[in-house]
Amino acid sequence: MDNGYVNARIKGMYSRLLDKKALSNLILKPDISSLITALEETPYREDLERALVGKPGLYGIEEALRQNLIRTIKKISEFLQGEKSERYILIFSSRWDVHNLKTILRGKRIKVPTMQIRENLVPSGEFDESLLSELLKQSDIKSVIDLLATWEVAYATPLIQAFPEYNAHGDLFILENALDHYYYEQALSLVNGKSTEERKIREIIGTEIDLINIKSLLMMFRDHVDLQDAEPMLLDGGKIFDRKILRLLLELGSAESLVEYMDETPYRFLSDLRTTEEDTLKISAYQHLLDEYLIRQAVRLYRGDPFSVTVVIGYLWAKYTEVMNLRIIARCKNALISPEDMEAEMVYV
Amino acid sequence: MTGWEVPIGAAIAFVGGAIATGIAQSKIGAAGAGAVAERPESGGTIIILEALPETLVILGFVVAAMIIIMVE
Numbered sequence: 474m475d476n477g478y479v480n481a482r483i484k485g486m487y488s489r490l491l492d493k494k495a496l497s498n499l500i501l502k503p504d505i506s507s508l509i510t511a512l513e514e515t516p517y518r519e520d521l522e523r524a525l526v527g528k529p530g531l532y533g534i535e536e537a538l539r540q541n542l543i544r545t546i547k548k549i550s551e552f553l554q555g556e557k558s559e560r561y562i563l564i565f566s567s568r569w570d571v572h573n574l575k576t577i578l579r580g581k582r583i584k585v586p587t588m589q590i591r592e593n594l595v596p597s598g599e600f601d602e603s604l605l606s607e608l609l610k611q612s613d614i615k616s617v618i619d620l621l622a623t624w625e626v627a628y629a630t631p632l633i634q635a636f637p638e639y640n641a642h643g644d645l646f647i648l649e650n651a652l653d654h655y656y657y658e659q660a661l662s663l664v665n666g667k668s669t670e671e672r673k674i675r676e677i678i679g680t681e682i683d684l685i686n687i688k689s690l691l692m693m694f695r696d697h698v699d700l701q702d703a704e705p706m707l708l709d710g711g712k713i714f715d716r717k718i719l720r721l722l723l724e725l726g727s728a729e730s731l732v733e734y735m736d737e738t739p740y741r742f743l744s745d746l747r748t749t750e751e752d753t754l755k756i757s758a759y760q761h762l763l764d765e766y767l768i769r770q771a772v773r774l775y776r777g778d779p780f781s782v783t784v785v786i787g788y789l790w791a792k793y794t795e796v797m798n799l800r801i802i803a804r805c806k807n808a809l810i811s812p813e814d815m816e817a818e819m820v821y822v
Numbered sequence: 823m824t825g826w827e828v829p830i831g832a833a834i835a836f837v838g839g840a841i842a843t844g845i846a847q848s849k850i851g852a853a854g855a856g857a858v859a860e861r862p863e864s865g866g867t868i869i870i871l872e873a874l875p876e877t878l879v880i881l882g883f884v885v886a887a888m889i890i891i892m893v894e
Binding site for chain 1: 849852853854855856857859860861
């Protein structure tokens with residue numbers, strides 16, 4: 474399909490993303506107010522002006538970044554409305570549905586005030602502001618799931634199925650995992666064709682599943698989770714790891730052996746960290762490395778076929794990374810964290 | 823004396839160029855509209871790029887004219 478118009482707009486939008494030099498300048502700002510002044514000279518100005526009226530400082534920046542991301546995803550969805558490529562963008566926007574549902578479930582579980590939960594929601598998928606507000610009004614997890622079932626939202630099915638197990642164990646990870654299983658199954662079913670763009674999108678989803686499984690395995694080994702409980706938590710559809718390999722990985726039993734095994738896979742970069750950190754293995758360091766790898770792979774889609782919808786997907790990942798980087802800068806400025814530590818947390822694309 | 827082959831040949835030469843120009847301009851036009859929407863300052867460049875495929879139809883016209891003139 475010829476995406477000439479959309480891709481030209483995306484290229485124009487990509488050219489407005491902040492480059493490494495601009496981000497480095499923001500890192501060097503001494504405090505939040507000078508960061509806001511600098512951000513007002515970027516494409517975030519409009520959102521900042523609006524957000525800072527109601528929320529000062531860090532909260533204003535976070536709100537502006539959130540609104541900017543929502544606006545960007547909506548704008549791109551409108552470009553592709555009614556086109557065949559729209560379903561590929563749905564894969565990306567549905568991530569936010571899963572994110573929103575997980576945030577609401579977590580918030581309801583630990584009884585966080587509604588306003589605080591709302592600040593972390595990104596209404597860019599199936600759920601708009603009004604639907605999310607209705608979900609936020611519910612008193613507990615059960616009522617949230619019941620309301621989803623009343624609306625006949627697809628996400629209700631995996632949640633209803635997992636709810637008895639959650640009720641028995643009280644572990645929220647069971648519900649979150651059910652959502653992940655459902656999301657990735659749906660995402661893969663949307664790209665099961667033979668075209669180059671579907672193959673490329675399938676590959677990136679497969680990579681993401683592999684990386685989530687590696688992260689889960691690292692955490693399971695740390696927490697000494699029972700093998701039988703652990704296996705159903707791992708996701709199917711990975712690019713490299715099928716169910717048989719996942720069982721083998723589970724039997725490795727330790728993070729060190731897992732990282733060693735990765736030497737034979739495209740994820741061998743994990744062992745570089747092991748040698749540089751000299752056995753002081755931190756799961757958060759691995760998680761950061763895995764996230765960085767996924768972002769780099771996904772943003773590479775932007776530089777592929779200029780007429781393919783993969784350009785749009787690559788851009789969406791680049792935009793998401795930029796928003797995350799700005800969030801890190803704002804939060805670290807607020808917490809007086811050094812520029813060096815800040816840079817270590819960021820991902821440049 | 824010439825038969826029907828000459829005008830048909832000239833027509834094919836012209837129509838070929840015209841169709842090719844149409845296809846090229848539609849693609850450049852769509853991408854150009856997108857580029858101007860995001861970066862209005864690129865408008866001048868887009869107009870030049872939009873005009874470039876015109877050379878194809880001009881070439882087709884010249885070939886058609888040559889066929890008619892030279893064969894006669």
